[in-house]
Amino acid sequence: MPRQARLDAPGTLHHVMVRxxxxxTIFRDDIDRADFVARLATLATKGAVTVYAxxxxxxxxxxxxxxxxxxxxRSMRSxxxxxxxxxxxxxxxxxxxxxxxxKSVVVEEEPYLLxxxxxxxxxxxxxxxxxxxxxxxxxxxTGHSALRGTVSRPWQATREILSRFGxxxxxxxxxxxxxxxxxIPQGHRPExxxxxxxxxxxxxxxxxxxxxGREAYQGDERILGSPAFVExxxxxxxxxxxxxxxxxxxxxxxxxxxxxxxxxxxxxxxGSRRQTVARAREGIAYLALGVxxxxxxxxxxxxxVRPPSVYKAAERGRAAHTRWDRVLAP
Numbered sequence: 001m002p003r004q005a006r007l008d009a010p011g012t013l014h015h016v017m018v019r020x021x022x023x024x025t026i027f028r029d030d031i032d033r034a035d036f037v038a039r040l041a042t043l044a045t046k047g048a049v050t051v052y053a054x055x056x057x058x059x060x061x062x063x064x065x066x067x068x069x070x071x072x073x074r075s076m077r078s079x080x081x082x083x084x085x086x087x088x089x090x091x092x093x094x095x096x097x098x099x100x101x102x103k104s105v106v107v108e109e110e111p112y113l114l115x116x117x118x119x120x121x122x123x124x125x126x127x128x129x130x131x132x133x134x135x136x137x138x139x140x141x142t143g144h145s146a147l148r149g150t151v152s153r154p155w156q157a158t159r160e161i162l163s164r165f166g167x168x169x170x171x172x173x174x175x176x177x178x179x180x181x182x183x184i185p186q187g188h189r190p191e192x193x194x195x196x197x198x199x200x201x202x203x204x205x206x207x208x209x210x211x212x213g214r215e216a217y218q219g220d221e222r223i224l225g226s227p228a229f230v231e232x233x234x235x236x237x238x239x240x241x242x243x244x245x246x247x248x249x250x251x252x253x254x255x256x257x258x259x260x261x262x263x264x265x266x267x268x269x270x271g272s273r274r275q276t277v278a279r280a281r282e283g284i285a286y287l288a289l290g291v292x293x294x295x296x297x298x299x300x301x302x303x304x305v306r307p308p309s310v311y312k313a314a315e316r317g318r319a320a321h322t323r324w325d326r327v328l329a330p
Contacts (some may be wrong), residue, residue, distance in 0.1 A: 013107040014072055015116055015224065016063040016191075018080065019099040025058050025095055026087070033141050036061070036083050044155040051156050053116060055123040055142040061222045062120045064107075076102055101315065108225030112192070117161055118183045119192050121147075123178045126188065133181055147176055194225065200308075248301055248328065257283040260327050269304035283324040285310045286317025291328065 020026040027033045040063070043049045049072075053064035067075070074287050084097040107116060121144035124130045130139050139148045146153035147161060149169075165175035223230050258265050263280040281303055288294040288302075289310070296307040303310065317324055 010067060011068050011070070012067050013109055013113065014063075014065050014067065015105045015107050015120075016072075017105075018061045018063075018067060020059040020097050021099045023059050026060070027056055027058055027141075028091065031090070032087060033268040035086055036079075036165065037141070039079050039082055041153070041155040043075050043079060043156075048078075050160075051143070052113070052122040053143045054156075055120050055144075057123055057127055057129065062123060064113075064116050064120055072104060076104075077319075104222070106223050106225075107231040108223075111223055114161070114164060114179070116146075116192060117143075118180050119189055121180060122183055125184065133177075133184065137177070144180065147169055147173070158323055166182075232259065247294065249299065250288060250292075250294060253287055253292065253328075254284055256327050257287070257324070260323075268302075270291070271304070281305070282313045282317035282320070283327065284317075284322075287315035287324050287328060289314045290318060 002223055019028075027036065036056065037054075038050060040054065042050050047068045048070040049068060050066040051063065052066070053062075055062045063076075065072070080098055080102065088094060088245060107113070121136070121142050124139060125133065125136050128135075130136045136144055137148045139145055140151050143153065143156050143158075145151035146156045147158050162169065162172040162176060165172040165179065254265055254268070257280050259262075261276045261280040261283065263274075263276045267274070267277045268281060268284075284303065285299055288299045289296060296310045297300070300307045300310045305313075
């Protein structure tokens with residue numbers, strides 16, 4: 001199934017999930033964890049993101065972020081690429097560290113902000129990384145300890161969360177802890193992983209009655225919110241997505257990339273593995289999917305490859321996006 005475009009805009013609340021390749025460990029020790037947190041802190045300090053909640057588990061991480069002026073993709077690329085390079089050098093390994101691309105879910109602030117803060121921060125307890133809530137209060141590898149005041153994280157937006165529990169800090173911290181404690185019996189909550197209407201707090205019972213007509217699209221795994229919020233997000237996406245009538249012709253895009261790489265368009269469909277041809281495919285896939293909004297199937301047909309190969313090429317091309325963006329410059 002083709003990957004859907006990410007949803008993002010300045011001020012958008014995101015639940016971001018990052019997993020290790022083949023569920024392998026991405027945090028081997030506290031040095032790794034401290035490195036990741038330091039990189040996250042840098043992004044928050046620079047105003048790229050506002051961090052409300054986070055949790056590091058051995059083979060995955062959860063983040064609850066609000067984007068600033070910088071797109072989420074740019075911030076996550078900085079965070080994950082930098083961390084993966086450091087991890088590989090330190091542990092003398094090569095290759096990918098993370099599983100595919102990270103997952104991001106746009107979140108409707110009410111009633112999900114506090115629900116997700118609690119859910120994310122209880123991850124180490126559910127995973128038996130810590131034994132009880134008292135231990136979690138001082139555990140340094142989630143944002144819970146910062147909200148409790150036991151670990152200093154000046155870059156974390158603790159006051160914005162605690163202000164929802166009362167005007168006085170000591171009382172707010174106690175009320176927050178009571179709120180977290182009340183969530184322990186709830187266990188794993190798949191409805192908080194995204195899915196729009198299908199995974200809203202309104203429950204799964206409404207799904208059967210809404211499987212027809214315009215309601216069908218509201219089960220979007222990129223969105224966690226009410227039906228009205230999901231519909232609003234889709235309207236925004238349609239308003240900002242490239243119109244087919246305004247897209248650059250695919251043939252023109254291919255020709256521009258081939259000139260930039262010194263490749264022949266005919267070589268793209270002949271299965272050539274020359275480096276220049278491979279780079280051309282990556283650039284074409286990135287620009288066609290990520291910039292112009294073509295489907296994976298259309299690009300695959302133009303390049304003579306299978307759609308999965310196009311998505312992988314686009315991911316590689318994204319890493320060199322500055323070069324390819326210049327190809328389309330006037």
